[in-house]
Amino acid sequence: MEDKKSQIWAFIVTGLMILISLIYYKVNVYYIYVVVYIWFGFAYGMMLQYGRFCFASASRDLFAAGVPRMAVGILLGLIFFSLVAAFLTASNMTTFHAGPIGIHEVIGGLIFGVGMVLSGGCASGSLYKIGEGNGTSILAILGISFGQAIFADVGGIFNKFLPKEWVNNALSQTRIPQEKITSWFDYFLVGDVFRKPKMTLDEAGFMSGFHGITKFLLSDAIINTIIPALALILIIYVFYIRKGFLKKRAKQKGGATGFGDELSGIWGMITASKRTSLMGVLIGLTAGLHIFVLKGMQIKFGIFNFGELLERMGHISDLSTNGTVFDPGYWYITTQEAQFGAWVLEKFGWNMHDNVYFGFSNGLPEPWRNPALWMSIGIIFGAMVMALLNKEFKFKVPKGELIAWGLFGGLFMGLGARIALGCNIGAFFIRVAGGDPGGWLFGIGMVGGAFIGVKFFNWWSERKMAKEMEAF
Amino acid sequence: MAMKFEKTGEGKYMLDVCGYVCPHPQIYCKKSLEKMAEGDVLEMVFDNPSSAETIVQMLDQAGHELKEKKKEGGKIIFVIEKG
Numbered sequence: 001m002e003d004k005k006s007q008i009w010a011f012i013v014t015g016l017m018i019l020i021s022l023i024y025y026k027v028n029v030y031y032i033y034v035v036v037y038i039w040f041g042f043a044y045g046m047m048l049q050y051g052r053f054c055f056a057s058a059s060r061d062l063f064a065a066g067v068p069r070m071a072v073g074i075l076l077g078l079i080f081f082s083l084v085a086a087f088l089t090a091s092n093m094t095t096f097h098a099g100p101i102g103i104h105e106v107i108g109g110l111i112f113g114v115g116m117v118l119s120g121g122c123a124s125g126s127l128y129k130i131g132e133g134n135g136t137s138i139l140a141i142l143g144i145s146f147g148q149a150i151f152a153d154v155g156g157i158f159n160k161f162l163p164k165e166w167v168n169n170a171l172s173q174t175r176i177p178q179e180k181i182t183s184w185f186d187y188f189l190v191g192d193v194f195r196k197p198k199m200t201l202d203e204a205g206f207m208s209g210f211h212g213i214t215k216f217l218l219s220d221a222i223i224n225t226i227i228p229a230l231a232l233i234l235i236i237y238v239f240y241i242r243k244g245f246l247k248k249r250a251k252q253k254g255g256a257t258g259f260g261d262e263l264s265g266i267w268g269m270i271t272a273s274k275r276t277s278l279m280g281v282l283i284g285l286t287a288g289l290h291i292f293v294l295k296g297m298q299i300k301f302g303i304f305n306f307g308e309l310l311e312r313m314g315h316i317s318d319l320s321t322n323g324t325v326f327d328p329g330y331w332y333i334t335t336q337e338a339q340f341g342a343w344v345l346e347k348f349g350w351n352m353h354d355n356v357y358f359g360f361s362n363g364l365p366e367p368w369r370n371p372a373l374w375m376s377i378g379i380i381f382g383a384m385v386m387a388l389l390n391k392e393f394k395f396k397v398p399k400g401e402l403i404a405w406g407l408f409g410g411l412f413m414g415l416g417a418r419i420a421l422g423c424n425i426g427a428f429f430i431r432v433a434g435g436d437p438g439g440w441l442f443g444i445g446m447v448g449g450a451f452i453g454v455k456f457f458n459w460w461s462e463r464k465m466a467k468e469m470e471a472f
Numbered sequence: 473m474a475m476k477f478e479k480t481g482e483g484k485y486m487l488d489v490c491g492y493v494c495p496h497p498q499i500y501c502k503k504s505l506e507k508m509a510e511g512d513v514l515e516m517v518f519d520n521p522s523s524a525e526t527i528v529q530m531l532d533q534a535g536h537e538l539k540e541k542k543k544e545g546g547k548i549i550f551v552i553e554k555g
Contacts, residue, residue: 052522060495065502065530120494129493132521136493244533272529392521394546396491454495461499465477 003391010388013381017042030309033297037371040290041378042385044283044331045128049383050390051279054125055424056116059450064458068236069273073280074429075229076270080281081433082225084288086216089202089435093295095329099421099431100196101438104188106445108420109427112413113449116424117457119143119409120402123333123423126410127376131383133395136406141337143410148334148418149341151185152357153350158184166191176360177321185418186356193421200224200435220435228440233266241269287430291330298329306371307363318365326362326372332426334417336372339364357418420445477504483512490519490547497523498530501552505536508554513539516550524548 021038024031047053051073058070088094099105116122119140121129126144129137162184169191170181176190201207201219210218245265246257253261270277303309307324310316318325326335342352342364353359367373387393398406417423420442422431428446431439476488477500487504489497497518504514516527524541527550531538535555542549 052525054494054522057494057522057526061498061526061530064495065498065526066533067498067526067529069525069529117495120496129522134493134520241533244535272532273525276525387521390521391543391546394519396493396519399491402491402493457495457499461496461503465500465503468475 006388006391006393009393010385013385013388017378017381028313030301030313033294033301033306033309034369034371034374036293036297037375038378040286040293040331041375042382043286043378044124044375045131045379045382045384046386047279047283047286047382048124048128048379049131049386049392051276051283053128053276053279053283055122055428055446056120056125056450059113059447060117060454062236062240063451063454066240068240068269069276071236072233072270073273073276075233075280076277077280077284077287078229078429078433079226080284081287081429082221082284082435083217084285085291085433085435086221087213088288088291088295089200089220090213090216093292094434095291095295095298096200096430096434098198098200098434098436099427099438100193100198101436101441102193102196103441104193104196105420105427105438105441106448108416108418109442109445109447110416110449110452111419111445112416112423112442113446113451114453114456115409115412115414115416115449116446117409117450117453118405118412120405123337123413123417124379124425126413127333127379128383131380131385131393132387133384133393135396135398136402139398139403139406140410140413142341143407143412144334144414144417145337145341145410146345147341147411147414148338149345149352151415151418152338153183153185153342153352153355155183155186159187162187162191169195176356180321180354180356180360183355183357188419189356199437201437202435216435224435224437225432233270237266237269241265245269284433287331287433294329310365310369315365315369318363318369320358320360320363322360324361324363325365325370328372328426330430331375332372332422332430333376334414334423334426335362336370336376338414338418339370340367340373343367416445416449475500480515483509485512485514487514487516488518490517492518493520494522494526498526501527502530505534505552505554510554512554514550514552514554516552517547518550519547521548524550 021035024035058074061067062071126137126140166187170187201224202216207219249257249261305324306327307319310318342358346352358364420427427442428439478486480486489500497520537553539553540551
């Protein structure tokens with residue numbers, strides 16, 4: 001009976017998403033662009049939930065429990081995504097653009113990494129866990145949303161701590177209207193980050209002798225992504241699996257082990273959690289397909305940004321002064337949550353348009369016309385459907401310490417994501433697979449932050465168990 | 473928030489971390505097993521499906537045996553023998 005109820009709810013949620021899609025299509029054919037985001041979000045949500053795919057878990061479970069399943073899943077995802085991305089770049093069917101490379105990514109990644117361990121899920125992981133009914137993840141997403149919105153807009157006393165160089169750089173440029181440069185974050189963006197170099201590895205000098213698909217496969221996929229990913233898989237095997245595996249193998253064989261056993265050990269590690277590894281591969285391929293479809297939509301409508309379609313439909317107030325809205329063109333989390341937070345704060349009278357992040361770059365569309373926000377909603381509902389089908393949906397109200405961990409973790413993730421200009425998806429997964437070496441800088445910071453978070457939680461749980469538990 | 477780690481009999485323990493989300497169930501499972509002797513049995517009750525995948529692999533790697541796993545109305549129950 002309970003099973004049947006869960007299945008009926010899964011059909012209701014799916015039906016609701018289909019209905020929403022049909023309504024959008026009926027209102028205006030341009031909204032098919034939003035519908036594409038909804039359904040890719042839905043697919044990501046299903047895969048994330050089925051594979052228990054969370055970037056927080058990748059480093060946290062490795063450091064806290066010695067379990068590499070998630071780290072391996074992500075690295076497999078990167079490998080497959082990079083191959084698709086290289087073909088898309090070679091055929092000029094990509095929406096990917098490199099980001100600024102600098103120390104801000106390591107710093108942002110570090111803060112983000114601490115936050116994701118505290119809240120129990122990364123940016124994408126928190127969304128899929130909302131779909132499982134996890135109330136702590138709702139708090140984490142609220143922390144991400146409002147934390148980013150406030151951080152992007154606050155100036156005042158914080159501007160007194162601005163490096164002089166950033167202020168001078170911001171004042172001397174002409175691209176961005178001066179009246180939009182108001183917050184600490186604006187000066188950081190305009191005076192520092194926007195001036196940093198951007199590149200994908202195919203643009204490097206040593207690649208000038210290569211052409212066509214060979215160039216993109218060799219540089220962006222093989223050198224930037226596949227070799228480092230394979231090296232990391234090997235490092236994880238050596239440090240976390242090898243000793244225990246070879247000991248077991250030697251006992252079974254009753255003698256010495258060889259190279260074949262090492263290969264079996266690596267393969268065993270990759271296939272230890274089939275659902276995570278399989279979803280890693282599928283998520284990588286889907287992320288590539290997502291880029292391909294959105295590029296196709298942009299070509300079909302003759303646009304570079306969804307803001308152009310909103311303008312054609314007369315929704316001018318949604319747009320930034322640049323005439324755009326946030327439309328990443330690929331899988332992305334955090335900026336759309338920041339827009340949601342800012343949209344709510346505007347309803348309470350806070351002017352969120354007087355800054356670079358919303359006012360000049362990303363706009364503040366109404367949530368129902370925000371394509372990337374629909375992608376996040378799609379992730380939640382896709383995960384919900386998968387959880388319902390597997391009888392894993394259970395609404396859990398956050399209590400006690402989990403309220404603090406969720407909110408503070410979310411705030412840390414929001415702060416880190418703004419400093420690094422993205423989260424575990426936009427600043428790491430997409431950038432690395434797209435051939436941008438800067439993505440690894442965020443990854444290094446994120447893993448470092450997770451290590452700090454795990455050390456803290458180990459201390460905390462030891463203390464709590466000793467204090468509260470009878471048998472400890 | 474209430475969680476329980478109790479001795480329920482000779483060589484038998486119970487860990488209840490219902491309501492807790494990642495990473496708490498896996499950390500508490502690991503720490504509980506560290507406190508037990510080889511051959512002792514832990515009945516672990518939790519309701520965070522994402523933790524299950526990690527715990528299963530953690531037990532396998534550490535040489536503990538997952539003797540039973542069942543689902544009861546949104547709760548997951550693992551019976552683990554420390555190896």
